[in-house]
Amino acid sequence: MPITGRAWVFGDKVDTDVILPGKYLVLSDEGELGKHALEGFDPGFVTKVQPGDIIVGGRYFGCGSSREQAPVALKGVGIAAVVAETFARIFYRNALNIGLPALECRARHLFQDGDPVSLNLETGEIRNLRTGQMAQAKPIPPFMMDIIAAGGLMNKIRVSLPKG
Amino acid sequence: MAMTLSEKILARAAGRAEVSPGEIVEVPVDVAMIHEGTGPLALKSFRSLGLEKVWDPSKVVVILDHYAPSPSEAAAENQKMLRDFAKEQGIAAFYDIDQGICHQVLPEKGHALPGQILVGTDSHTCTAGALGVFATGIGSTEMAGVFATGRIWFKVPESLKLVYRGSIPPYITPMDIILATMKRLTSEGGNYKALEFAGPVVEAMTVGQRMTLCNMAIEMGGKVGMVAPDAVTLAYLRDRAKEPFQALAPDADATYEETIEFDISRLVPQVACPHSVDNVRDIGEVEGTTIHQAFLGTCTNGRLEDLRLGAAVVKGKKIPPSVRMIVIPASREVFLGALKEGLVQTFVEAGAIVANPNCGPCCGNHQGILAPGEVCLSTANRNFSGRMGRGAQLYLASPQVVAASAVAGRIVHPARLWQAG
Numbered sequence: 001m002p003i004t005g006r007a008w009v010f011g012d013k014v015d016t017d018v019i020l021p022g023k024y025l026v027l028s029d030e031g032e033l034g035k036h037a038l039e040g041f042d043p044g045f046v047t048k049v050q051p052g053d054i055i056v057g058g059r060y061f062g063c064g065s066s067r068e069q070a071p072v073a074l075k076g077v078g079i080a081a082v083v084a085e086t087f088a089r090i091f092y093r094n095a096l097n098i099g100l101p102a103l104e105c106r107a108r109h110l111f112q113d114g115d116p117v118s119l120n121l122e123t124g125e126i127r128n129l130r131t132g133q134m135a136q137a138k139p140i141p142p143f144m145m146d147i148i149a150a151g152g153l154m155n156k157i158r159v160s161l162p163k164g
Numbered sequence: 165m166a167m168t169l170s171e172k173i174l175a176r177a178a179g180r181a182e183v184s185p186g187e188i189v190e191v192p193v194d195v196a197m198i199h200e201g202t203g204p205l206a207l208k209s210f211r212s213l214g215l216e217k218v219w220d221p222s223k224v225v226v227i228l229d230h231y232a233p234s235p236s237e238a239a240a241e242n243q244k245m246l247r248d249f250a251k252e253q254g255i256a257a258f259y260d261i262d263q264g265i266c267h268q269v270l271p272e273k274g275h276a277l278p279g280q281i282l283v284g285t286d287s288h289t290c291t292a293g294a295l296g297v298f299a300t301g302i303g304s305t306e307m308a309g310v311f312a313t314g315r316i317w318f319k320v321p322e323s324l325k326l327v328y329r330g331s332i333p334p335y336i337t338p339m340d341i342i343l344a345t346m347k348r349l350t351s352e353g354g355n356y357k358a359l360e361f362a363g364p365v366v367e368a369m370t371v372g373q374r375m376t377l378c379n380m381a382i383e384m385g386g387k388v389g390m391v392a393p394d395a396v397t398l399a400y401l402r403d404r405a406k407e408p409f410q411a412l413a414p415d416a417d418a419t420y421e422e423t424i425e426f427d428i429s430r431l432v433p434q435v436a437c438p439h440s441v442d443n444v445r446d447i448g449e450v451e452g453t454t455i456h457q458a459f460l461g462t463c464t465n466g467r468l469e470d471l472r473l474g475a476a477v478v479k480g481k482k483i484p485p486s487v488r489m490i491v492i493p494a495s496r497e498v499f500l501g502a503l504k505e506g507l508v509q510t511f512v513e514a515g516a517i518v519a520n521p522n523c524g525p526c527c528g529n530h531q532g533i534l535a536p537g538e539v540c541l542s543t544a545n546r547n548f549s550g551r552m553g554r555g556a557q558l559y560l561a562s563p564q565v566v567a568a569s570a571v572a573g574r575i576v577h578p579a580r581l582w583q584a585g
Contacts, residue, residue: 017550025201026231028205028208059352060352065287066303067201086352089356090303093303094304097303153305153309154305
C-alpha cells in the first residue's frame, strides 16, 4: 500500500536537538511531544504540518542523541514517513521500533516543499506526483521489515512472549 | 578467522566461533542502563507489554543524572518514576541524584567490564568502550525489548582502526586529539561503524582520558568506540569489578575497513565551532572570539584529569565579570577527589561556580542555559544549534582552553595566558 502525503524538504544533518530540543525530554506522551516537533528548526513547523506529511531529508538525518522522543515527536505531529539519503543509526532503529517508516533514498533533489509524494514501503518506490519523477529507496532489511509489519518492536515482542 | 575487538565480543556473546561485518547477531545483554531523560519512555513501552518484571534485575542499572537535583515538577515526577521502578523491580544498582553522570558512574562502580555487552538509553553510552566494553546507545523502546527479553540484535559493524603516534605537545589533551580526528573523519565518517582507538598515545593514557576519546565516537556516528584492555584497564578495575570478566583483545591480523594513522606531534589546540561537532578549527583561527560562559564538565571532560588541567590554568587568576565559569564534576568520586586536591577551592577563588555532579547545561536542562546571541565555550561533546539555548553559539574545546578562555574573556591559546602573566 503506497503512502501519500505532502513533502517537507530538509538539508543534511538534521540533528535530534533540532527535531526535539532537550528541554522537552521530560515528556513521554506522543501528542505532547508532537507539539514541539522540529521546534529547533522552525518553532512554527507544527502549525504548518498536516497529518500524513512526509519528510524528505538529506544525509545523516537524526544524528546526535539516542532520544526516542525525536521520532516520537515526528510521529506525534502526524509525519507518516521519513525519507533521507542516510540516517544516523540510533534514529533509524528508533523510528522503525516505534512504527515510523524510515526509507534510505537520495530523493531530496526531486522535491520541493508541498509536493505530493507517494511512497511504497514494500517496493521502495518514491514518486513525486507533481513532476512524475521517481527514486528507488534501499530495501528495508527483512529483519526490520518484520518490525514494521508487526507495527513496531513492542508488537513484535508481544506476540513472541509466552502466554499466561 | 582473525577478528577486531567488537567482532570478538559479539562472536563470543552470540556463542559463535566468528562473525563478519554485515551479519545480524542476537546477543544477551550484560548491562542495561537507563536514566531519567529517556528511561520513563522505556518504562512506558515496557509496561505496554503487560509484563511485571524485567528479565534480570541484577543486570539493570538506573541512574538519575540529567536533572539533578530536579528543577521542575515534570523532572521530579520522572525521577520518582525511576526510583519507584528500581524499588519495585529489586534493582540494586540504583544511583540517585547524588552520584553523577551515568557514563562516569557505570565504570566507577564496576558496571562496565571488558568483553561485556552494555546498552544504555543514551547515545554517549559508548564512553564505556574505554574499558574494552561493547557499549552502545539505544532507544527507549529498544530498551523495553531488552527489559523483556534480555536480548538485542546488532548488525556486526565494520571496524575502523584509529592509531595515534608521536609525542604529545604542550597544551594538548585527549579532547584536542579527538576533535582533530573528527575534523578528518567528519561527523558521519564513522556512522554504523566500530571505532578502535589504538597506538602508543592511547596506550599511555589513563582510563579517564581514554573515556574522552570513546565518548566522542558517537559524534562520528560510531556504534561503539573502544580501546583494547591492557594493564591500565586492569589496574583501574582492580578494586571496582565485582564479578569476573574476560578481557578480549583484537587479533593482530584482524581486518579493518580502514586504518587511519595520526601523528599528534604537531597538533595545536582544537576548537569545534557552531553548529556542528566536525566544524573543527585550529585555535588560531578562532582566537579572540568573545565568550560569555565557560563550562568545564560533562561525560566528555568532567573527570579529575580534566578538573586538574582547568584548575592549574585558573589558579591565582580572576575570571572577569564578563564571563560565567561553570565547573561540574562528572561524579561524586570526581568531586571528592577535586575537594581533596583543593581544586574546588582554586575554582571558587578564581570566581567560578562549582555545581554538584550531573549533566548540567549540556543537554539544555538547567544550570547554565544561554540567552540568544550568547557564546559558550564548553568541554562537552555537542554544539548543535539550540542545544544549550535557542540562538546561542556553542564552541567545544579542551579543559585547558576553556579555563584559559574563561580568564581571558575570549577564546585564547592557553600558552598565551601564561605569557600575559
